[in-house]
Amino acid sequence: MKMLKLIGNRVAIEPLKPTQEVTPGGLHLLPNLHRSFCSTDDEFQYRVLATGPGRQVKARKKGLPSHFEKPEVLAGDRVLVDLRHGGLLHDFEDGSHWLIVDSAKILMKW
Numbered sequence: 001m002k003m004l005k006l007i008g009n010r011v012a013i014e015p016l017k018p019t020q021e022v023t024p025g026g027l028h029l030l031p032n033l034h035r036s037f038c039s040t041d042d043e044f045q046y047r048v049l050a051t052g053p054g055r056q057v058k059a060r061k062k063g064l065p066s067h068f069e070k071p072e073v074l075a076g077d078r079v080l081v082d083l084r085h086g087g088l089l090h091d092f093e094d095g096s097h098w099l100i101v102d103s104a105k106i107l108m109k110w
Helices: none
Strands: 010-015 045-051 055-057 067-069 078-081 088-091 097-102 106-109
Touching: none
Parallel strands: none
Antiparallel strands: 010 045, 010 097, 045 078, 055 067, 078 106, 088 097
């Protein structure tokens, strides 16, 4: 896996591969159609690969140090992302495509 050092509240994600499940009775479910909370396409489902340190929050009182507020997602989480406003696409030599987005674009994780 490539080493990424993300800055701020950024998250590196990659699209999930379509899954095909087989029920115990032998029925084949089409990719991700059994999930009612997601689109029938996999266009919004991603896996988190790396996260930045978080956004810097200034202290409310004078004299106190500022601190980092960590993103709510961790590497390996599956997330639902709203990419209507875009993200930074990064292509690697091995053909993998990762997106770098702000963690505020993540709608939910599971």
